[in-house]
Amino acid sequence: MSLTLTLDFQYKTTIEKLWSALTDPSKLAKWVLNNDFKPEVGHQFQFRGEANQYWDGIINCEVLVVDEVQRVLSYTTAVGPEKHTVTWSIQDLGDGSVNLHLEQTGISNEQALNGAKWGVTQWCRELANLLEQ
């Protein structure tokens, strides 16, 4: 089973500025993570966070869509066996504000409960049962 996360945020700004925040690597670094993003389809890049016990801190990505006219940007994000697609779209609300829409697809429950990551596979099964009670 795969899940989708959607979020909508409104900002008092222009489409151009928001697009720049999504596609300029130095700006992206300020609100997501350090990266070597380029707005080119097929470009492979990484977001680099802080490593911890469970994770080397790296998100491996590949650009899928850069549509400057429709203002749609999409890339894959992979951490270990979890591979998702993140799609951003921008819409002018006409009152000096713009809507930023995020869609993250491919979030799998199976892998979410991945024991390799947390060492709790069996535990999570029990947990699922527990939550159904």
Added chain:
Amino acid sequence: MSDNNPLRDPFDAIADPTRRKLIRILAEPREIPLHELTAQFDIGRTAVSKHLAILKEAGLVLDRKVGRETRFRLNAAPLREVHDWLSFYQKFWTMNLITLGQLLEEDEEQ
């Protein structure tokens, strides 16, 4: 996210096998006193109490004094967060998108 704003991440709380066993035992629909819990472990009363305190901080265990004894029961709600990976990403992006809003505001002021 749970409403009672726990001090400790539920992910932390379930990282330990003793605490997972405690949760399993407490999943019974009744309040269980400490001595009854301790009886099911090889470790001492103090050690069990410490684990219970951690579960309490994560909002996973509720306790109530009855006379001279404290009785414990499970509050499974925070476990949903662990169960639901979606909430991790939701938190991640919500935090980032708030930061983005601040950046855009600073941009306007310049």
